[in-house]
Amino acid sequence: MKFTSVFDIIGPIMVGPSSSHTAGAVRIGKVARDLFGKKPTWAKIHLYGSFAETYRGHGTDVAIVGGLLNFDTFDTRIIDSFKHAKEENLQFEFIPETANKEHPNTARIVLGDEESELSIEAISIGGGKIEISEVNGFKLRLTGGMPTILVVHNDRAGCIANVANILAMHDVNIGHMEVSRIDRGSTALMVIEVDQNVDEKILTQISLIPNITKVSKINT
Amino acid sequence: MDLLFRNVRELIELCENENKSISEVMIEQEILMTNRSREEIIEQMDKNLTVMEQAVERGLKGVKSVTGLTGGDSVLLQKYIEKGNTLSGELMLDAVSKAMATNEVNAAMGIICATPTAGSAGVVPGTLFAVKNKLNPTREQMIRYLFTAGAFGFVVANNASISGAAGGCQAEVGSAAGMAAAAIVEMAGGTPKQSAEAFAITLKNMLGLVCDPVAGLVEVPCVKRNAIGANNALIAADMALAGIESRIPCDEVIGAMFRIGQTMHPNLKETGRGGLAATPTGKAIAAKIFGA
Numbered sequence: 001m002k003f004t005s006v007f008d009i010i011g012p013i014m015v016g017p018s019s020s021h022t023a024g025a026v027r028i029g030k031v032a033r034d035l036f037g038k039k040p041t042w043a044k045i046h047l048y049g050s051f052a053e054t055y056r057g058h059g060t061d062v063a064i065v066g067g068l069l070n071f072d073t074f075d076t077r078i079i080d081s082f083k084h085a086k087e088e089n090l091q092f093e094f095i096p097e098t099a100n101k102e103h104p105n106t107a108r109i110v111l112g113d114e115e116s117e118l119s120i121e122a123i124s125i126g127g128g129k130i131e132i133s134e135v136n137g138f139k140l141r142l143t144g145g146m147p148t149i150l151v152v153h154n155d156r157a158g159c160i161a162n163v164a165n166i167l168a169m170h171d172v173n174i175g176h177m178e179v180s181r182i183d184r185g186s187t188a189l190m191v192i193e194v195d196q197n198v199d200e201k202i203l204t205q206i207s208l209i210p211n212i213t214k215v216s217k218i219n220t
Numbered sequence: 221m222d223l224l225f226r227n228v229r230e231l232i233e234l235c236e237n238e239n240k241s242i243s244e245v246m247i248e249q250e251i252l253m254t255n256r257s258r259e260e261i262i263e264q265m266d267k268n269l270t271v272m273e274q275a276v277e278r279g280l281k282g283v284k285s286v287t288g289l290t291g292g293d294s295v296l297l298q299k300y301i302e303k304g305n306t307l308s309g310e311l312m313l314d315a316v317s318k319a320m321a322t323n324e325v326n327a328a329m330g331i332i333c334a335t336p337t338a339g340s341a342g343v344v345p346g347t348l349f350a351v352k353n354k355l356n357p358t359r360e361q362m363i364r365y366l367f368t369a370g371a372f373g374f375v376v377a378n379n380a381s382i383s384g385a386a387g388g389c390q391a392e393v394g395s396a397a398g399m400a401a402a403a404i405v406e407m408a409g410g411t412p413k414q415s416a417e418a419f420a421i422t423l424k425n426m427l428g429l430v431c432d433p434v435a436g437l438v439e440v441p442c443v444k445r446n447a448i449g450a451n452n453a454l455i456a457a458d459m460a461l462a463g464i465e466s467r468i469p470c471d472e473v474i475g476a477m478f479r480i481g482q483t484m485h486p487n488l489k490e491t492g493r494g495g496l497a498a499t500p501t502g503k504a505i506a507a508k509i510f511g512a
Binding site: 001002003004005006007008009010011012013014015016017018019020021022023049050053054056057058059074076078079103104105125126127128 | 223226246249250253254264265267268271325326327328329330331332333334335336337338339341344366367369370371373374377378381382383384385386391399433435436437438439486489490491492493509510
């Protein structure tokens with residue numbers, strides 16, 4: 001079941017004009033920002049399908065930039081997000097693509113600052129709801145509807161147990177978990193959906209475990 | 221976690237076996253799925269209702285979209301109603317006007333509540349605030365109206381689609397109109413089964429409706445499609461309350477809508493390339509806005 005709450009249907013409260021092309025786009029931008037973990041200074045935004053065809057009319061462009069600036073779907077600053085981006089020194093570029101993706105409303109965002117970068121691919125599935133289909137080349141399926149921790153690590157024995165131990169120590173319950181890797185023994189990604197938002201202190205502890213290279217989170 | 225219902229048949233059976241309203245089952249499922257208290261859930265829906273009220277109020281004062289393509293029609297219709305000489309009746313046109321008011325605010329990038337989407341956000345509140353004047357519901361009944369509408373939207377979203385890009389306008393305004401029809405029936409004292417009949421009758425009449433926004437904007441024809449969606453919902457609700465049933469069961473109508481959406485040409489699914497968007501005037505408007 002893709003939709004689990006009545007508020008996926010009656011809601012969100014949002015700035016118009018399109019739940020998939022505006023509110024969903026804000027959420028995609030915001031998830032990218034959350035996963036990056038800090039304010040990006042640049043972003044390249046690739047749009048596919050209906051997103052590519054209609055992004056200007058639907059305000060998909062100002063919506064994604066608004067999300068990158070950490071605005072919520074109902075934040076009226078979205079309308080002037082380009083101006084706010086300039087004030088916050090965020091440079092961005094929109095690239096409408098002609099390739100066909102599985103879903104008509106797909107966006108791929110590569111964002112970064114002087115030190116690091118991150119890429120995500122996400123789709124807007126209707127009514128403002130989104131799914132994240134890829135992070136840094138790892139295929140996954142994530143709704144962003146639950147608080148989620150993403151851990152990039154070296155594919156070594158014990159990594160998963162170590163992370164789970166720290167969560168257990170802080171009484172954080174795991175609801176759902178997936179692990180994927182590019183190749184055996186190379187880089188792997190843990191996606192951990194938990195029952196409550198986790199604070200920075202826990203993320204810092206996880207990041208200190210050997211073989212862990214990056215930790216980020218999506219709070220709800 | 222298991223859902224209480226996955227389709228309309230299960231929803232209606234549950235209501236009948238446990239003698240509960242559709243809105244009550246929806247609230248109970250939300251409590252179960254999210255682990256939140258009833259009070260919290262009701263309060264969140266109350267906020268959505270407030271946003272809907274404010275959007276209608278703002279639209280009826282007169283708004284204009286950035287492009288100038290839409291805005292102000294809801295006001296024209298209210299003035300027409302005031303003259304007291306309407307053909308299709310005050311309540312009907314009041315619903316139409318308030319549905320358009322919401323979508324005019326949406327097109328102007330104002331704040332609205334998606335029901336189930338932004339492009340189809342006018343139908344549910346438009347009908348609610350028009351029927352309100354006739355049925356004098358309590359605040360709680362108005363909140364329940366939204367849960368009943370949500371229950372049907374929930375089934376459609378999980379078994380078909382509520383996205384114009386995936387299923388055409390039938391998935392958006394079609395779903396919204398069906399949701400409104402079902403909610404009107406419950407508020408007017410009809411049975412859960414009659415709500416399902418009203419939903420089925422409404423959606424049947426919107427099957428095949430394409431999503432062909434001029435210049436890709438949620439303006440033309442979206443605002444007026446919400447008008448007709450509200451109209452359709454009221455007629456179907458009255459039919460169901462009169463005891464008329466749909467020969468095709470509700471879930472099968474939803475299935476038909478899904479398959480029609482899958483076979484619909486991409487030009488007719490929110491790409492702004494077909495239908496009204498591809499008419500000479502539609503193209504001229506797009507060229508003027510974007511400087512083709």
